[in-house]
Structure formats: C-alpha cells, structure tokens
Amino acid sequence: MLEALKKEVYEANMLLPKYNLVTFTWGNVSAIDREQGLFVIKPSGVDYDRLTPDDMVVVNLQGEVVEGDLNPSSDTPTHTVLYNSFPEIGGIVHTHSPWAVSFAEAGLDLPAAGTTHADTFYGPVPVSDTLTQEEIESAYEENTGKVIVRTFKERGIKPMDVPAVLVQDHGPFTWGATAEKAVYNAKVLEVCAEMSYHTMMLQQFANVAQDVATPQYLLDKHYYRKHGKNAYYGQKNN
C-alpha cells in the first residue's frame, strides 16, 4: 500500500540527520496522496539508524491508522489538521532544530533579515499564538495544528508563501509540495534563524565596529609580510 510514497517519506526522514536537523528521534516527516486521502508518516520514537521504508505508517484524514505495525509519530494529529486545512501542501516536517527552536522559545517571528530568507519565505516566519491551558490538556497535538492554522488565517499569510511556522515555546513545522521540499524548507529555516540571530545581535552593537580596530601599523605589517615584493611568508616558489 502506497509503497512509492513510503519510500519517499522514508528518504525524506533520512535527510533530517544528514542535514543536522535532529537530535536522537526528535523529528518527523510525512507526505500525502491527495487522491486517496491518505498520508504516510514516520513511526514514533524509532532511531534513524534502524528505520526502514516498511516502518512507515499509513494514516487517513481523520487521523486513523490504516496500515502499519508501529505507532505513528505522536505529532500525527498536528499533521492531520495541516493536511485538512492547507490543501496545497504535499509534505510536512517537524524538528527541534536548535536555532529555530530558540526563536520559538523567545516567542519571536523570524524576521526577513535578508535575501537568503527572501529566496524561500515571502515575509517573516510567524510565531504561533500560545496554546491555552485547556487546549493543551484536551487535545494537545490536534490543537497545535489548529493554532498554526489560526495564526496563518489571522495574519493573512498564505501557507505556500511562507511554508513554515514557529510553534510558541515548542519549535518549527515546515511544509511544501512534497516531503523533500518540506525538508528543504526546514533546512533553510534553520540556516536563516542562525543568520538572523547574529544579525540581530550585531544590529544592537553597530557602534562597536570602530572600537575593535587594530593599529594601522600592525595591519600593515601583517598584510605586507604576505603580499608585495617584500613578502617573506611561505616558500619562494609559491
């Protein structure tokens, strides 16, 4: 059942450790077959080293397991809500990648700080509203999906324009036309979070640049011992 999609989802899951996006089993990827209304997702808590395509679990759009011996990811209800609410998307990724998590924990949008961000995300990546105590205690993972959808609706963001969200105090979900593109977006998000963090810190200290300058005569010495006719670094035949 859905053997090709299982292989695709398996391979997309294996990209997470390859791209340094997961610690232990803290991540999951799914992809949907829209015609059949079924999606394939990673089993819960299984090591990437031992994962096989056959371990993948098939789930319907009511969130019920249709095929598979293992429990699906505990985040399956979140994936279910997103597939139901965002009909354009074909794959979903959740990770705890550290730079993106830090923005989620700080409750900050990831700002569109430069063109690396703009190449993939059309505007800031929003941080979701906080879930209420009742939402968490009743149907936590389902409500996580709902708060993502609500955030996009309230802020008027189209899911394919900004295929990522930072769930407050938790971490990132990303999506895309396929599982592989959702993983691509998860990596871009992490790299942009790293860049924006440092940009934001530098912005605070714009005035420091002059203070760190080195005396000109020391700069001269180092530059000219490597360049020009009096250079003496390295070997003669270089």
Added chain:
Amino acid sequence: MLEALKKEVYEANMLLPKYNLVTFTWGNVSAIDREQGLFVIKPSGVDYDRLTPDDMVVVNLQGEVVEGDLNPSSDTPTHTVLYNSFPEIGGIVHTHSPWAVSFAEAGLDLPAAGTTHADTFYGPVPVSDTLTQEEIESAYEENTGKVIVRTFKERGIKPMDVPAVLVQDHGPFTWGATAEKAVYNAKVLEVCAEMSYHTMMLQQFANVAQDVATPQYLLDKHYYRKHGKNAYYGQKNN
C-alpha cells in the same frame, strides 16, 4: 566479574565522543548492580581511543576498588555519594560539555525554556550551591556529591524528575535508570543549554526584530526570481 555491566559501561562511555560531549578524557560514565552493591566506572585519564571493556574498574558502595588494574575516575567519590543517596538511579555521567558548563560557570539554573526541555526534565535543571573552602580542601569529590544531594533536598526536586545538575563553577552530572539513559540525558542537557542560551539572548532583544527588516522590494525580487511564472533561477526542467 560483572562482565555484562562492564561492557554496558564501556559502550556508554564510547557514546560520549560519538555525541560530541567530551574533549580529550574529560568525562566518565558508571553503572551500578544494585543487588551486589557494586558499580563499574571508567578508569581515570585513559584515552577513549584506547579504552576497552576490561579497563573498567569495579567499586563498592564504600568507594573502594574491588577489581581492576587501573585507577578509577578521580570523580569516583562523587558517583559513590550519588548511588548511596539516590537509590532510584542506575547510571551516572559526568562531562565538561561546553554549553552546560557555561551555565554552571555563570551560576545559573538551566531554565525550562520550552518543550524540548520539558520532554526530559520536569522543571529547571538546578545549579548546585557553591562548595565552601573547607569542603573543597577536605574531601573535594565526595563533597561534590554531597552538595548535589543537598541541592536536590533543599529545593525539593526528585532526582528522577530532573535527572541532571549543574555543579557550580564546574559542570554537569546526569543520571538515569541505566548508563545509556544517563548519557541520553547528558546529550539532552547540552542541546537544551545551547537552545536556552540563544533564547535568553533573543529575549533581551525582542525589540530588534523590526530593525533588521530588509526593504520589501528586495524581498520581492529574491522571492519571485525563484518562485512563480517569472522565476529564472535554476534549470528549465526543474
């Protein structure tokens, strides 16, 4: 003697370099056989490259070496105190992993900044009290164990709810039901310390996000040269 446990402790020790938790020999793992009242610990100052299961040292709950040609870890008295005081624990890890050490050196609890932390630690990871000069000069490693126990008692924390501590000005100890789970907790602690550090910095600068924004027309250009019908990045058949 305790050959299976030696192998288990050896393998748990070898996870420390695998998970990037140690520099040189700066870490040690032990595990206890509760029935026999004996624990197995890494020898002191031996390179991980040269370590074998047979090098492991067997120690009793009075901290005396019972078997082994090599000196046990110099932190053995700390392990002894912890095994005697925390009867639920089966394995202990000590490292100088850099993010956790920074919180220990700064004398700060690791705050429960998000769900990655909550998945493993039920509340902040406490920083211990400072040892007094007398405690350090008399029986340093034993008193390190005692200050950990005292910290958990005074703050009413159960050792299996928060299986980790930051020894002030020193570094982390973690524990768990087994040596392997203690190493797992050591890795989670390091990742959470990295995340919380950046969260705390971002929290200070929440207002900076707007300042780093890029002009909308530049964001437009980059997004639309990769997306939509006028995109011209990449190859036509992509």
Added chain:
Amino acid sequence: MLEALKKEVYEANMLLPKYNLVTFTWGNVSAIDREQGLFVIKPSGVDYDRLTPDDMVVVNLQGEVVEGDLNPSSDTPTHTVLYNSFPEIGGIVHTHSPWAVSFAEAGLDLPAAGTTHADTFYGPVPVSDTLTQEEIESAYEENTGKVIVRTFKERGIKPMDVPAVLVQDHGPFTWGATAEKAVYNAKVLEVCAEMSYHTMMLQQFANVAQDVATPQYLLDKHYYRKHGKNAYYGQKNN
C-alpha cells in the same frame, strides 16, 4: 572550448562545500580567460553532488552565453560587471556563508579586528550601499555588480587590496587572481567574520571578566589534582 579553465572552475566550485561555505546550491564560482575575453561559470541551481566540469557555462564580457547546455548562474550579470570593471581579477566567488551574511544583513563593514584579517584584507571589508527600488526592479543582478564597483570607487578602495565585499542585505562576493584564490578569500572572510563577531560582543562586556572568576581555592584544587607531586588524576605510569 576552454577545457582547462572549465576544470579549474569546476574544482574551485567543489571547494565551497569542502570548506563549509554553502548550503544546497547557494554559491557560485567563475574564472576568466582575459586573452579571449570569456569567462566560465557554474550553472544555476545544480547540486554540487551532480556537478561535472562539462556542466560549466562559457560567457562573454557582454554577459552572453557562448557555450553550454545549462543556464548559467543567475548571478552571471554581477560577475560580468566585476570582470569588466576590475581588470586585475581572474576569479569571482559568491556565497551565502552565514557569518559574512550576518554582517551584510546588519549593514556593517567587517572591521579589521586583528592580524588574521590583515593577513588577507588591507582594511575593513566594505558593506555596499543599498540598491534603490528602481535598481532592483530594472536589472537586479547587473546593478548588484554596479553597486559593488561604486562602493569601491567612492571609498577609494583598490579591489586587489580588499578582495571582498558585503552586498547589503544579501551576502559576500570575493575575488582574486584565480578562482582558487577567490575561494581562499571567501573562506578567510567567513572565518574573520566569525572572529570579529565575537570580538565585538566581548568588547561590549570588557568589564565582565572579573565577575566570572571562580574562587581561588577551587582553582587550586583542580590545578593541583592534575599537577605536581600530590596529583591523583590519571594513571601512575603517565
């Protein structure tokens, strides 16, 4: 056509992932044959894993493709402007390496903070002026080249004295006598950006050093348990 140069450009491109300067396909290298007035450049959006010397595209100094089945890098017009305006240069590199990007996004020159910088760059690496909306919407990549040239002219910097620029809100371009030297400069820029970032942060907090000091008796204990005649760390025969 230009087979030796294609191989050289191919190999210089492959140094980008080797030196950790690119994520996915976010980088490109070119090199010029000044006699023939032709340059060779990486094709747009092709994975480094699948790249071959034959994929390289030959372009003339009017920016027109002369040979090659694939689209050249979308940044080709920037390279064209630089080769026309800076006759001393033989190779050009563009990356989105994260530390350099952070300075570009923050709109800050990379200060000459020490001798590591001075060994390669004679003075600060300038951040370019911002492109106007009209410059971006008309001929973005060509105008990116022009704003680089304008920045060097206005500030009186010779391109071979400081073979690098930070394009505002975008990222670094570097160059050199050859493609390989341009890649070398791209790596130096990234390392110097990392160093300067931390230098600038430390400079702000110069007064903190005393506060982090550890009690002398704890320092004594740790030093002397590893050194001198009463040391007890490690094995006797060490």
Added chain:
Amino acid sequence: MLEALKKEVYEANMLLPKYNLVTFTWGNVSAIDREQGLFVIKPSGVDYDRLTPDDMVVVNLQGEVVEGDLNPSSDTPTHTVLYNSFPEIGGIVHTHSPWAVSFAEAGLDLPAAGTTHADTFYGPVPVSDTLTQEEIESAYEENTGKVIVRTFKERGIKPMDVPAVLVQDHGPFTWGATAEKAVYNAKVLEVCAEMSYHTMMLQQFANVAQDVATPQYLLDKHYYRKHGKNAYYGQKNN
C-alpha cells in the same frame, strides 16, 4: 639529524587540523632538543595535506637555519625568543583558533571561569601588552616573543603554571614540556575560550532566566506524554 624529533614535531603539527585548531596553514608547532640547543619547526605556508617529517626545518638558538630545504615558519623568531627565555619549555604552538583569537582581539585576559580552566591553567591566561609601532616595524616576530616574555615577567606569572598567552590583536601561543603537550594546551585554551565567552554573556543576563520560562501546563504535557503510566510517545515495547 634529529630524525626522532622531526617525526614528533610533524605529528604534533598534524594534530592541529585533527583538533580543528587551524584554517589553511595558519598554525605551527616546534620542539627543542635542549642538549644540542636546536629546535625543529614547521616550514612556512606548506599545506598540512602535503607535509612530511622531512619537511621540518632545524634551527639553532640564534634563530639560524641549520638544516632544511624550506623556509621555516615566519614566526620562527618568536619561538627562538621563547626557547631562550623559558628554559622549562620543550614545545611551542601558535594557531589562529577563533575563540582564543576573539579574546586576543578584544584585548581581554581569558578569565579563570571554572574548573575546566583550572585543570590546565593556574590563573587567567594573560593578554600581552600591545607592541609599539617601532617594535612592529623593526623586528616584528622577535618582538612578539619579547612582549610575551615581558608580560609574564611584569605580571609575575610562571610560564609552566600558565602555559599560554594571547598576543594582543593577534592570537594564542601555547607551550609545554613537549610539542604534544603544547598542542594539548592549545586545544584546552580554545575550549575554555568558548566556554568563558558564553559564561560572560550569561553573567550579563542573569536576570533573564525567569522571563524565558514556559507555562507549567505545557511543561507538564510534554513531560508526561513521554514519562509515567499515561505516556504515549514511542512504541509499546520500549
């Protein structure tokens, strides 16, 4: 001539890339034969990939090359001064490792922020005085050695108690009884600089910890979905 020492120095040099302490050729190691009054040092500007034991250069305590086809490291006069002034030392290392460089560029001692530091360095690692313009323009590398010696003398630090220095605006030199121990100290210095940097930043923001706390009910949810009798993360047989 000194074949065993050449091999030792070669191997110590090869540890620099292994320990991630160098970019390109930015580092050098030497070791001395005190009986013969000769030391062996890495040649200048040769790639680590192509280095062999036979490339090592033999130098006397007047700084003159005694054997070797290649130019010795351009920092040879610094090594010469240190061997003449510090008779206890047997090996010297110079690198541009990024964390240590940042403290050197900021002109800050590396504070003794914890026990990781105290295990190797008995007190802060001093930053040297700045060289005067005349010292730089006359005999730069020799005067770099002299400013190190002057710094230790003025501050009353014994070279074997603190086997490291941060040359202002430049970077670290370390030493030890052998070349291998000097490399060990170079790695410890880099790790301690990384730890102290983060400790110093955290110290500034001690009050932020509370602000980053996550609501208790969210922490509860995450902890108890993985622990205790109602846990539902992972597979049943775990």
